[in-house]
Amino acid sequence: MRTELGQPLAVVAALLALLIVLLVQSRSADLPLGEEMQRALLGYELYDAELTRDVLTARAGLQANYESLATDRRNLARALEDLVSRSAAGSLEWRAALQRPLADLKKAHDEKRLSVEYFKARNALLRNSLMYLAFAGPLLHIPDEQKPFAADLGRLSYALLRFTQSPDPEAAGQMQHVLDRLSAAPGFRSEIATLVAHGRLIVTLVPEADRLLQQVVDAPTGSRAEDVLAALSQHTRTAERRAQTFRLLLFAVAVLLLGYVVYQFARLRAGAVSLRRVNAKLQREMDERSRATEALRSKELQLIQADRMKIVGQQVSSIVHEIGNPLQSLLMNSSRVAASCDDMLALLQWPDRAADDATIGGLPYRTARTELPQQTREIQEAAARIAQFVVDLKQFYGSTPKSAPGAFSLNEAVRRAERLLRHQINQSTSNWRMNLEGDLPAAHGDARRFEQVVVNLITNALEALPDRSRAVSVSTAWDATDRRQILQVEDEGVGIPEEDLAHICDPFFTTKQGSGGTGLGLAITTTLLNDMGGRLKIESQPGRGTRATVEIASAGESVAAQAQ
Amino acid sequence: MKQHLALSLLGLALATQTAAAQVQEPISPIPLEVAVDPSKADLGQRLFEDVRLSARSDRSCASCHPLNANGMDGLPRARSYDGKLLRNTPTVFNVGLDLFLNWDGAFESVGDLTDRAITKASLMANTWPQVLAALKADPDYVARFSRIYPTRRITKATVLDALETFQRSLITPNSRFDKFLRGDRDALSADERRGYQLFKSYGCASCHQGVNVGGNLLQVFGVFPEAARRELSTIAPDPGRYGITGDELDRNVFRVPSLRNVAVTAPYFHFGWAPTLEDAVRTMARVQLGRSLSPEEVRLIVQFLGTLTGEFRGRPLEPLKPRVK
Numbered sequence: 001m002r003t004e005l006g007q008p009l010a011v012v013a014a015l016l017a018l019l020i021v022l023l024v025q026s027r028s029a030d031l032p033l034g035e036e037m038q039r040a041l042l043g044y045e046l047y048d049a050e051l052t053r054d055v056l057t058a059r060a061g062l063q064a065n066y067e068s069l070a071t072d073r074r075n076l077a078r079a080l081e082d083l084v085s086r087s088a089a090g091s092l093e094w095r096a097a098l099q100r101p102l103a104d105l106k107k108a109h110d111e112k113r114l115s116v117e118y119f120k121a122r123n124a125l126l127r128n129s130l131m132y133l134a135f136a137g138p139l140l141h142i143p144d145e146q147k148p149f150a151a152d153l154g155r156l157s158y159a160l161l162r163f164t165q166s167p168d169p170e171a172a173g174q175m176q177h178v179l180d181r182l183s184a185a186p187g188f189r190s191e192i193a194t195l196v197a198h199g200r201l202i203v204t205l206v207p208e209a210d211r212l213l214q215q216v217v218d219a220p221t222g223s224r225a226e227d228v229l230a231a232l233s234q235h236t237r238t239a240e241r242r243a244q245t246f247r248l249l250l251f252a253v254a255v256l257l258l259g260y261v262v263y264q265f266a267r268l269r270a271g272a273v274s275l276r277r278v279n280a281k282l283q284r285e286m287d288e289r290s291r292a293t294e295a296l297r298s299k300e301l302q303l304i305q306a307d308r309m310k311i312v313g314q315q316v317s318s319i320v321h322e323i324g325n326p327l328q329s330l331l332m333n334s335s336r337v338a339a340s341c342d343d344m345l346a347l348l349q350w351p352d353r354a355a356d357d358a359t360i361g362g363l364p365y366r367t368a369r370t371e372l373p374q375q376t377r378e379i380q381e382a383a384a385r386i387a388q389f390v391v392d393l394k395q396f397y398g399s400t401p402k403s404a405p406g407a408f409s410l411n412e413a414v415r416r417a418e419r420l421l422r423h424q425i426n427q428s429t430s431n432w433r434m435n436l437e438g439d440l441p442a443a444h445g446d447a448r449r450f451e452q453v454v455v456n457l458i459t460n461a462l463e464a465l466p467d468r469s470r471a472v473s474v475s476t477a478w479d480a481t482d483r484r485q486i487l488q489v490e491d492e493g494v495g496i497p498e499e500d501l502a503h504i505c506d507p508f509f510t511t512k513q514g515s516g517g518t519g520l521g522l523a524i525t526t527t528l529l530n531d532m533g534g535r536l537k538i539e540s541q542p543g544r545g546t547r548a549t550v551e552i553a554s555a556g557e558s559v560a561a562q563a564q
Numbered sequence: 565m566k567q568h569l570a571l572s573l574l575g576l577a578l579a580t581q582t583a584a585a586q587v588q589e590p591i592s593p594i595p596l597e598v599a600v601d602p603s604k605a606d607l608g609q610r611l612f613e614d615v616r617l618s619a620r621s622d623r624s625c626a627s628c629h630p631l632n633a634n635g636m637d638g639l640p641r642a643r644s645y646d647g648k649l650l651r652n653t654p655t656v657f658n659v660g661l662d663l664f665l666n667w668d669g670a671f672e673s674v675g676d677l678t679d680r681a682i683t684k685a686s687l688m689a690n691t692w693p694q695v696l697a698a699l700k701a702d703p704d705y706v707a708r709f710s711r712i713y714p715t716r717r718i719t720k721a722t723v724l725d726a727l728e729t730f731q732r733s734l735i736t737p738n739s740r741f742d743k744f745l746r747g748d749r750d751a752l753s754a755d756e757r758r759g760y761q762l763f764k765s766y767g768c769a770s771c772h773q774g775v776n777v778g779g780n781l782l783q784v785f786g787v788f789p790e791a792a793r794r795e796l797s798t799i800a801p802d803p804g805r806y807g808i809t810g811d812e813l814d815r816n817v818f819r820v821p822s823l824r825n826v827a828v829t830a831p832y833f834h835f836g837w838a839p840t841l842e843d844a845v846r847t848m849a850r851v852q853l854g855r856s857l858s859p860e861e862v863r864l865i866v867q868f869l870g871t872l873t874g875e876f877r878g879r880p881l882e883p884l885k886p887r888v889k
Contacts (some may be wrong), residue, residue, distance in 0.1 A: 128767030
């Protein structure tokens, strides 16, 4: 049970987990990060451009100090740090994509910073020396005896003007030449020496400062930043494509999940249906079993009943025996008394007078003469009824020997019973019908007993009729399917109440107590039929009539059945 | 006359390059205030003066940078934690206005420098786990950090932030020179103004410029090598920035130090061999500018430099009294 429930749950959980993973993947956190990175890069490029601009203006002497360059340096450092931290914030692919171009940018950045610092140092010295020549030079007091220097100083000013305008080697050579002349002159003064030293410094510093300036201007920070930007857009495109793929996968898995749920739902429904079916089957089996138990119990009850009946039968046979002898004497003597009575009354042809006073056995003669024969006949009839009851009892409780089963003609048995009951039939109904199947095989059983069965059934039918107009019909038939012979006795009598129907075959059950029914007729019939392997079925509709159906095997069939 | 004419022409030629520099002064005044969180600065000051930052709990930042002694120890060379001699201790005042920190410009951020000072064997020789454990054991620190910082925790980052915030707050505005720059022409005497003119025209301001009158530039010590060799013959050699970059271009390169409060932060130079400002000015003129200044020029320039002394927490800084051994 657990695995049956666990497996779909695990599958659904796995699919849901997959959905979440795909959802996270399809969001691509790098995309908003990319926009921030782009802005940060633009900021960096702006600061970088400011730095280049400020270096150029510093070289041109347009910066009073290096504070703006210091600010640029701080801004750039912060901007680069910002870029690096942003590049570390993204996915693995993001970091991989940006690592190389950012490292390149940082390298260019550091080189440029270095160039800027060296430039600043050179530029400060250059400005210092230029300042000296510009402000200190004119203050030099040149005595008359050193007039030759004055011409050289004039040359120096022109050479410097040319050199600062165009610091090519020729101009540098010219500067150098003038400075050499100044320093080589006799009577060299320390102030001139300082002038020369600064002049020489200018000659070396200008190309150096310009070379560093060129390095700053040529620094590939801008193009490296563009490389980062390119890598960024490349990654963004890849990430967007990847996110697109994951969105598609997300959709596919969602469909899969839906399908799986629907499938499980269908399975559940199918399971419920089959469960209901199994349940119904189980219910049927239980019903069957309880019916079987019921049948078994009724069988047991029947066995108990049969056992009782056997005991009763034994007692009955002794009772019958006890009754039999007196009854024989009663029957015999009563008929003799009756005959004697007639004879004696014939002899007693007493005169009317005498007859009026004479009494016989306490009765006035006249009364005795008419009633005595009547009373003796009643004795005879009562004895006969007792005798009949005793015969019935004997028959029911098996005191009659079982005859060996043989073959007989069903139709013949019916016709004999009809002949036997002709008188009673005529008295009971004006609507007697008989419909016998023409060509029946021999039935299996005892002809005489079967004849009694037929007699019993017809008697019952006749006795059920409320008046003579009602019909009784007897028919025989051949059931080819079950290979059995059928006898039906139908009447349009009063019918049997439903509550009685189950008991009508029980011994001593009778609805005709008043009219002298013993309650043994159908019981005997059932017993007789059972002995022959036949079956009796009684259907009835109260007020409409009753139909008794007897099934009995054909002679050959039964043998065949027994052989099996 | 002729030679004067020639040099005037030379001056004219150069004026085209220097004209712009005349429009604006090379030095700008210190802002009167810095925007820092006062509660962080307070916390930072407590940390700054806390000896538990050092390995043996016997030295704080303030040990070498006492606020009541112009933010430095006044020694020619600082004594290291393990007893060796280091370079001269620069003042902590206006440190937030410097671009480069330390004599060799090894740092550009006060936080980085502070981190190094706490962990460097020669300074405080501590480790961060030990520092943080010591601070966390103090309920006052725990309460203050948790009140001030959104992370509410004592970490290396929050400790350094508090220390840096405090150090950035240590400015000395309102020097007489700054008042002069802000338009008060009478803030400087005539001599001081002449000294400033010399300072600019002799080229000192080429390097000592900006808000901190230095601190934003790296420069070779000894532009005139022969003069430098003469000056430094008795001084222990120091390769300067070369020591950290290993680049020949950086040999003898040092940060141009700030001249703010220079008159009250003697002695001078990286090994503190110049006991007076006059000595320092003369040396600088010879070594960097290639000229010998007259005593009058030195006096004027020193006069000017004296106007760079500012106020700390509303009170003008004063020269240190000689240290009692």
